[in-house]
Amino acid sequence: MKTNFDFLMPSVNFFGAGVIQKIGERAKMLKCQHPLIITDQFLEKMPQGPVAQTIASLTAAGIPYTVYDGVEPNPKIHNIQAASKLYRAASCDSLITIGGGSAHDTGKGTGILLTNGSDISQFAGIEKLTNPLPTLLAVNTTAGTGSELTRHCVITNEATHLKFVIVSWRNMPTVSFNDPLLMLDVPPRMTAATGMDAFVQAIEPYISTNRNPITDGQCLQAIKLIEHSLRTAVADGHNVQARTEMAEAEMLAGMAFNNADLGYVHAMAHQLGGQYDAPHGVCCALLLPTVEEFNLIACPERFVDLAKAMGENVAGLSTRDAAELAIKAMRQLADDVGIPHSIQAIGAKPEDFEMMATNALKDGNAFSNPRKATRQQIVQLFQNAYDAK
Structure with a gap:
């Protein structure tokens, strides 16, 4: 556990029912003259949905x-290229992302292209950005990724089917x-997938080699x-x-992994998601028991805490038996919750x-995993997850 550490999070985090109404005044305070709203078609067309409420507040x-x-x-790369092109064409000066992790990652990726360079893949890894992004306001609609308050941006190269992470x-x-309240209409399947993502993002930092006392409590x-x-x-x-408790949990997990990092579950899940275009939360949930075994x-004592x-x-059990619980x-x-x-x-x-x-062993999340694996051991973990009954 680290005893000397920094702790990163956005300067302001609004939480609670109705806080979406504050976005207009906050954008004005930040001197946003013409933001580009980045979202998906489903949310954009939802009557009285998060996009409609954001627009009403901006108006x-x-x-x-x-x-x-x-x-x-x-x-994908083409998503952020299209968004950055529109940003420039409309003379925008700031970004507002509305949705889950995909919207926030698209917004971050767009900001990187706008201020750091056109080849986003060159920034894969840790702390390779040299210029600040445009002002970014993130409106979260799922209790899952924590991307609305983290330093991680995950993009898929559609040509190679590989995900890369810019930290x-x-x-x-x-x-x-x-x-x-923005999360009330999220369907059960997505609720399960995003919720399991938050769950994994609370577990991996707790056993991470970069953990610290603050992230332990959050996890x-x-x-x-x-x-x-x-x-x-x-x-x-x-x-x-x-919904409120899940939103709170997602924020806590996001803050934790933003500072303590993750592990092999995410490093391997990025490969599944990139290769098969599968939902990230489902990939994480499918790998979680296998990787944590x-x-x-x-760190068996840590697993006792998790149990x-x-x-x-765990009363009366040995450390090993309690950890296995x-x-x-x-x-x-x-x-x-219906995960296969x-x-x-x-x-x-x-x-x-x-x-x-x-590729998993090259992923930025692999380095803080508590047990170091060979490539063949990672292959076996994929196989174990494939054979799981």
């Missing part, structure tokens, strides 16, 4: 805007908005909230309390495992 503040609605899951403090949005509280609320949010999407021997946070009774609880939560057992469900092919293992 009330007297701020004109342009909308780019081309965001797609696992955002830089310059990527962090200027302001984030987490309004649980454990996020896990408790998700264990308490995710099933309810999937079963009853209009349960405001469950591998990691358990590196306790998930409500498991954490893996059991991870599988149970995934089962309860095997990566076969997203079209994974064993012939791709060697290539994906090589």
